[in-house]
Amino acid sequence: MSPRTAPADVAPRRRVPRAERERQIVDAAVAVFGEHGYAGASMEDVADRVGVTKPVLYTHFGSKEGLLLATVARARAELLGVLAAAAETAGTPRDMLRDGALAFFAYLDPAAPAWQLLCTEAGIADDALEEIRTQQTDFIAGLLAAQVPDAPQARLTGWAQVIVGAAERLAVWRGQDETVTVEQATDYLMDVVWTGLAGLGEQA
Known part of the structure; x- marks a missing residue:
């Protein structure tokens, strides 16, 4: 009697590479956290969205907080990306600031999942959110240094902190x-910030 074989029309289940699976999980977590908030979301919600079991989430991220930190880390990279893209296409220092502000506020639109991650979960992901602030401060200070090369680093950092x-x-x-x-x-930010920055060349 020959061994039973699987039907020829049943395709073998594809093994998803770890990096791809983690991307899928973070995609789902961003959506779930955005819809329900961190406290209102469950690992089961995320697992159902991906189509995996809860143990798979714990294998990849360790805990619900670990998954939140992974979503914040992605948001951090995305935010830097949109700011860098805005700065790259700006023709003047004023355009650089205005285009960067537009990109920032568009990314953190209250209707977007990033808003939930970066503006309402501060009590849970304090360190990760502070890293984002540091990243933005360093990035803006670098842009200012290119425009006012003789300004002391402390002054550049102070200006960036204000922005x-x-x-x-x-x-x-x-x-x-x-x-x-x-x-x-963006207009309100420019009203206050650009008034001072417009004279940086004379102050430096």
């Missing part, structure tokens, strides 16, 4: 008042 802090508070305000548009938030 990052103001942009973050405006983003939080947009989350509280949906009538404030990306363009309005």
